[in-house]
Amino acid sequence: MKVLVIGGMHGNETLGLEVVKLFKDKSVKAVDVLLANEQAIEGNCRFVGQDLNRSFPGDSNSPEYEPRRASEILKQTKKYDVVLDFHNTYCPNNDCGFIGDNANDNLTDVAWLLGFDKVIVADYDCINKAANNCISVEVSLDSPLNNAELWYERIVMLSRLDSFTATSNIHKYRFVYRMTIQDKERLKLDEQKLLAFQPLSRELADAMGVSSPAYPIFIGDSYTPYNYGGLLNRL
Ligand SMILES: [Zn+2]
Incomplete structure (x- = not known):
């Protein structure tokens, strides 16, 4: 399946930036990468005007950077089977995936396959609400999952699958x-x-x-x- 990896939705969260860099150094046919908030990454801050992950679906005519960028990113996501949007948190034992209310049926299984046992349905204006194929990957800074090489391997594996059936025992929550x-x-x-x-x-x-x-x-x-x-x- 075709996979899009998004790093830097929040410019100062490093795991996604590292995963994107690995795919740039060693590209894989079915995996594309995208740096989301380029201005915030440049400034090593969360956002410049407003939180990019609260700016979806975005507005291509906005005078502000983040709503314009959200609109561009959302357009990109449509070309992929699965979109993985990487985040970090300081809160320990917080590893989980985020999906939207109308997420594709297979997305929970993708989260399970990638190693999560918890998935959260979010209905605020995040990328998951706007893109039914997007999982946000939330990883604690002190977690063993905060490891870009590990994600590189798992994403390559995912991209090699056409379809799969997973018996997922994932715990589902609502924000x-x-x-x-x-x-x-x-x-x-x-x-x-x-x-x-x-x-x-x-x-x-x-x-x-x-x-x-x-x-x-x-x-x-x-x-x-x-x-x-x-x-x-x-x-
Ligand atoms: Zn984040």
């Missing part, structure tokens, strides 16, 4: 809430010792208006200091 800095202060979340994918107490879920059990992710991630994390429910 339901963004924990704010106000939540952190109001509920003293730092003292709760939250861990990714470990359910928080019913009291805390209630206090944030989310059904229990709720599973936190991206807790206190230094890449996104303007919020405290996300909450998931199981699907």
Whole structure:
């Protein structure tokens, strides 16, 4: 199958940049690569005007860089069977794939095949919502999966498959809430010792208006200091 690898959706997250570089150094017929937020990569920052991964579907006539870039990238994604969009997080034990609400049926199996046991359905304006063939690959900085060579090999393997059937035991979640800095202060979340994918107490879920059990992710991630994390429910 034809695969597009996207690095630098957030310009300062390095795994995707390294994977793209490996494919540039040693190209593979069925795999193309793309650097997403070129200006942010240049500046080693998350974004320049606004978060590129909150700019989809984008706007080719926008005066701002990121909405224009989102529109260009979305056009590119249409030529591929699978699009892999790479991200990093400081939050430990947070490895997972993100897909959109209307993701192609095979995408969960692709996530499983690539080594994930958790996939999250996101319905905010990210690339996954706009591109039904796109999985965002979210890897903790201290994870064994934060290894570009390993992803190079797995992507080459994926590109060699025409079709496959996988018996996936993947856990599916829905992104339901963004924990704010106000939540952190109001509920003293730092003292709760939250861990990714470990359910928080019913009291805390209630206090944030989310059904229990709720599973936190991206807790206190230094890449996104303007919020405290996300909450998931199981699907
Ligand atoms: Zn990211």
